[in-house]
Each structure stands twice: as C-alpha cells, then as structure tokens.
Amino acid sequence: MPNITVLPHAELCPEGAVIKARKGQTLCEALLAAHIEIEHACEHACACSTCHVIVREGFATLDEPDEAEEDMLDRAWGLEPCSRLACQAFVKGADLTIEIPRYSRNLAKERKA
Numbered sequence: 001m002p003n004i005t006v007l008p009h010a011e012l013c014p015e016g017a018v019i020k021a022r023k024g025q026t027l028c029e030a031l032l033a034a035h036i037e038i039e040h041a042c043e044h045a046c047a048c049s050t051c052h053v054i055v056r057e058g059f060a061t062l063d064e065p066d067e068a069e070e071d072m073l074d075r076a077w078g079l080e081p082c083s084r085l086a087c088q089a090f091v092k093g094a095d096l097t098i099e100i101p102r103y104s105r106n107l108a109k110e111r112k113a
C-alpha cells in the first residue's frame with residue numbers, strides 16, 4: 001500500500017500526516033478515509049476546484065490529467081505545475097507527498113456570501 005505524506009495544513013492537518021492509500025483509490029478518497037476533510041464541493045464530479053492539491057513528490061507516477069480536469073484546475077487558487085484535483089488523481093503503486101493549498105476557491109460558497 002502506498003504511503004501518502006500530507007504536509008501540514010493549518011486547519012485540515014496541522015501536524016501533517018502519513019496515510020495509507022489503496023492502489024486505484026483517488027487521492028480525495030484516501031484523504032477522507034484518513035479523516036483529513038479536504039473540501040470536495042462537487043462530490044468528485046470534476047466540476048469544482050475545491051479538492052485541489054499540489055503533488056510535491058511522485059507527480060510523474062500519476063496518470064496525466066484529462067482536459068476536463070485541466071479546465072477545472074485553471075480555476076484553482078495557487079495553481080502550480082504539479083497541481084491535481086484530488087478526486088481525479090488515482091493512486092498508483094508509488095508513495096506520494098502532497099500539499100493541500102491554504103485556500104480553495106469554492107464558487108458555490110462565494111455566491112452565497
């Protein structure tokens with residue numbers, strides 16, 4: 001089972017964590033299973049960017065993002081070359097290190113505000 005090292009995030013994971021993931025699981029599923037409550041406003045439908053993560057190590061081991069994911073990523077706060085949507089990135093056999101950005105852009109919440 002690959003390990004996912006989650007770098008510290010002030011609210012979601014203040015100390016950082018190393019969690020186990022199953023091959024074939026999405027990063028989002030693995031985080032939620034480990035009680036790291038990453039936002040996932042569209043429920044994994046590739047229709048928001050709230051599950052944005054930056055893959056600091058192991059990025060090249062993931063499948064390439066498809067066009068729909070690329071389009072959604074363009075709306076993410078703090079986009080980087082190794083950014084992914086956690087609900088669209090499937091864990092392979094390799095260990096990963098990820099960072100959950102400090103902010104997410106939740107258009108649904110912004111509209112209500």
Ligand code: FES
Pocket residue numbers: 039040041042043044045046047048049050051072085086087088
């Ligand atoms: S939860 Fe909306 S794109 Fe991942």
